[in-house]
Amino acid sequence: MTVHLGPIRLPANQPPQFYRGGDAIAALRGVPPVAAVSNSDTGFGPEDWVGSTTTMFGQDVNGLSSLPDGRWLRDAVHADPVAWLGRDHADAPAGSTGLLVKLLDAGQRLPVHFHPSDSFARRHFDSHFGKSEAWIVVDTYGDDPRVHAGFARAQSRATIDDWVRDQDAPAMLGALNSMAVRPGDTVYIPAGLPHAIGKGVFVVELQQPTDFSLTMEWRDFLESPDKGHLGLGFDTALDALDLSGWDADRLGSIVKHTGETPDPEVDLLVEAASPYFRAQRIRPAPDLVLAPSFAVLVVLDGAGTLRTEAGEQPLAKGDTVVVPHSAGESTVDGDLTVIRCLPPHPRREDQR
Template sequence: MSTVQPTRLAPNLIEHFYRGGDRIAALRGIEQRSAFQPEEWLGATVSRADQEPGGAIGLAKTLDGVLLRDLVAADPAAWTGAGTDHGTSAADTGILVKLLDARQRLPVHVHPDRAFAASHLDCAYGKTEAWFILEAEPGSAVHLGWSEDVDPDELDRRRDAQDSEWMLSRMNRIVVERGMGILVPAGTAHAIDGGIFLAEVQEPTDLSILLEWSVTTSTREQSHLGLGFDTVMGAVSTKALPQAELEQLVVLHDLDTRTDAPVSLLPAAADPYFQLFAVAPESNGTSPVDAGFSVALALGGDGSLVSETSGDTVAFTAGEVFAVPAGFGPWTVDGTGTVLVAGPGAGWPATLTAGGIR
């Protein structure tokens, strides 16, 4: 495996239909140029779906302007340790990470699972995702899953009528707070209130089924992945998500806690899809983050990423983002910083093959 260093990534703000982005700009130490830059895609080697084929919107770049996708594709063994024998592109890192700063409510929507994506979209990944709350205005909430079984025919009628109130009134509402991690299984209807700033980790696709397009700039015909609603609604669960199951999708972590071991920030059920850790050393040196591709975001403080293999160090300050290659080996954090570390699921990429979670 080649030895390569963590690479600083340039800001990658995304224009979108909804307002927000000021908290991203403040964290990253950059200027917000539009009131409609509510997302930043971190370490992305996949691009947004709603553009011409071959479009580059969403793709992460280094400070020198080089696409991370091209770096990974040129040396996948060094970057991911996975080679190219797992049935996806050489640039596949197994994960997509975003910052999302919503100043208005996002629509009710659903993402397909891997089985649906494989059979209908020729894609190895669905879009299970998770949210980690960085800031939230008092009383702001997310909506996750149905609180009661929903009749599929009734849902079709309410979707066509764009009856937002009906949909939201039948969803579980979770008031969020800083440090909360929430898993959103594929197939589960969900929405996010305005006032929430979060880090989102997900499978590396941009596949969304809009049940509520009227609050976006999309049309009905842009809301069903090009498959038609008769087909795509097969990816949408209409079963209730009971309270007991809902509680298993939510965990809470005190982001001010410092410990010399990486701390998982998501429910255990997320592990096959992606992993997210907080690394906030109490003293110099931490238990290492395992070798493998990861995206590292310095939430605060400063310090260094230190390779356990080579002893190489890469300094960081608050707001910086790095793509960390597998070839850096296991690594630790020195200093006063708090670093969010996101990586592909446990066992990736074997989980994409028969016998895995696909």
């Protein structure tokens, strides 16, 4: 017997972080900013983990999304993976959704860091997933919002070792390509690519479902270098770093500009991201029908209704909604803009 689960509106889920931000998330949701922590007068709630079955690195439950009935979404998915993920995804590693979505508001520049590949994560973290990610810029503020990605010129391992040992932040940041961004821009960050998000950039971030961040620039951000290399030691961690040069043509393969695209359904990310996750911008249209899929929705503006085979869900600016595969086909009506975040198409483990 097939269980049909309807869409579920999710509450905010902002585990504490080491960097400042969060006002843009509060403004989107129409709520007061997150209360300050750590005896600071600035909030440290810069990330909202949406539809998360992933915990923060080394923690038991921090990061997990809860459902209205009190269960963790992770436990609900494990209990009925076919209803949540569809039969083709139900055999995915540990019944994982294959997706982590965040709202990320950089109230300060983030440190220079990178993430491991699937193969590196298998060897060193006993994980099926590494951490490729992508940014969908939904708002910017301040004088010069920008992101930093990829070394502009190839670097030697010896140079990187020196920068990390000396914590030479200007050299690390200065070696990266720096790109001004505006709403509608998207950037795919493959595993290994060094990167940092600049102050004043608010993104919907899609990631593989892990919390593996290898942080070259740990000083003034993290408590110790151990937090930067996640216990591996930098000699090992830096083996996952992409040392190659990224010129303008190569950068063009990971960047997409979608802000002026008027279509009701827009694929937001470059094709190279599709083995890891997919994202669409949705605006209502009479003939637009969305295929069944596990999905995480973020409503950027307006109001309307999500209609599925298993029920309806009102939508309004700032809402975050998880949609099980068994909800079936869906449509959206009203006057609103929705980011629809999706896992990759099903594929065999030996294709990774």
